[in-house]
Amino acid sequence: MDTTGTLDEAxxxxxxxxxxxxxxxxNHAPMAVEALAANGQASAVHRWLDLYAPRLEDFPTGVEPVTDADWACALGDPRRAADWIGYFGHELAGRPWRDVLARWWPRLLPGMYGGAAHPVxxxxxxxxxxxxGESTGPRLTELAHGLGYWAARHRPVTGAAPVPGxxxxxxxxxAVPPLAEREGGFPDRxxxxxxxxxxxxxxxxxxxxxxRLxxxxxxxxxRYATHGHGEATMLVHAATAPNAVLRVLPALPHTLWVPSLQAAWTASAAVTALYAPDAPVAYVPPxxxxxxxxxxxxxxxGDEHVIKLTDTALDVGDEQALAAALRAVQLSEPLR
Incomplete structure (x- = not known):
């Protein structure tokens, strides 16, 4: 992990x-710069961020503060993103971050599918x-932004009947049945x-x-190495969403690991159903x-999804995972 301070600056x-x-x-920039720093590329963080910066928008205006008494009413309301981020900033300033995470993880987990799983x-x-590394101010603030975004975009998967796996x-x-109607974006599908x-x-x-996770x-x-052409960007999340959950497990009580597995499976399977191609292509060794x-x-x-999938592929570490990362490079539009 970066010890130069570059990640905190970013x-x-x-x-x-x-x-x-x-x-x-x-906004993928916080995820991408963390992936760069974690993979020994801290020196490239600000250069990459300069290219991505025109895509950023100002921090939103709050509506009213989220409180312990009324948080359930604000859950899943994207208009309250600033309110939620402020709430978690206050929580993390007063309590150990692992305690805050353990308290809120089971509340947020059922709704990890909002925002195309980007919040988790x-x-x-x-x-x-x-x-x-060290729990610096910027890193704790980043956790507050992530948890707040998740709370604001909280959306469960409902109405999906179980079928044999x-x-x-x-x-x-x-075995995931592909969605018959492919019109619209992620929320519609x-x-x-x-x-x-x-x-x-x-x-x-x-x-x-x-x-199992x-x-x-x-x-x-x-699977991305052979099926990524179904939708080069969205199918990245079938791998990066469960990997995000896997990365969080060491910070969670063991009692939360099993429900985390099931939520991660639902996320990966849902993305697969929504964007899988009609047929795979042949696997190309790297x-x-x-x-x-x-x-x-x-x-x-430079594409942020390519960077994040490659980060996950390196966690997996084998030949087909590297092939998946190279396939993402091939399929995706570069950052300009």
Missing amino acids: LQRLHISGPERFGRLS IRVGHAVRTLLA AGSAAAALD LGRLRSLPVWAATVSEPAEAHR TELVRAATH GTVTREEVFAQALAH
């Missing part, structure tokens, strides 16, 4: 900006930073989701939940390329 730059732009598109992904990056995560993702396969539903032990991240990352070379290609490309 986060301070970003905290005057809102979590979204155009009222619906997520942002929280995952923030928690990785806190676990890896499979034993492995890879086979269960293959999510509202039309009617069924999802059952997977890992009998898991009851925290250690097994961790193992690791399996899911690997399977979803591998050749002799190294991990460092793959991340260098992602950085040179």
Whole structure:
């Protein structure tokens, strides 16, 4: 993790900006700069941020403060993003961040599907930073922004009937029924989701939940190498959302690991249903390329989703994961 202060500087730059732009598109910069710093590219953080900065919007205006008495009424109201971020900023200033996270994780977990799962992904990056180093002001503020964004965009998946799945995560993702009507963006498609396969539903032990979540991240990352062309940007989240949950597990009480697995599976399966292509393409091995070379290609490309998928692919670390990262480079428009 970066010890130069560059990441903290970048986060301070970003905290005057809102979590979204155009009222619906997520601000990916905090996640991307954390991924750069975590992968030894702190020297590129400000240069990348200068390219991304024109996409940022000012921090939104608050409506009224969120309180412990009325928080449930504000949950899932995107107009209250500033109010929620302020609430978590106050909470994190007065209590250890792990305590705040443990208190709010079970409240937020059922609604991790709002904002195309970007809020939980942002929280995952923030928690990785806190676990890896000092709990500095900018890093705690970043956690407040991530949790606040999640609370504002909180949206459960409802009405999806369980259908037979499979034993492995890879086979269960293959069993996901594709959405018949593909019109509209993520919220519209999510509202039309009617069924999802059952997977890992009998898991009851925290250690097994961790193992199965690791399996899911690997399977979803591998799948991008052959299915990413269905929608190059959105299918990234089938891997990065469960990986965000996996990164948070070490900071959570063990009692929360099993429900975290189930929520992560729903997120990955839902994204797969909404954007999977009609047919896969052949897997192309990455050749002799190294991990460092793959991340260098992602950085040179610059797209925030490419950087984040590559970050997850390096967590997985095997040949097909590297191939998935290279496939994202191939499919996505570079940052200009």
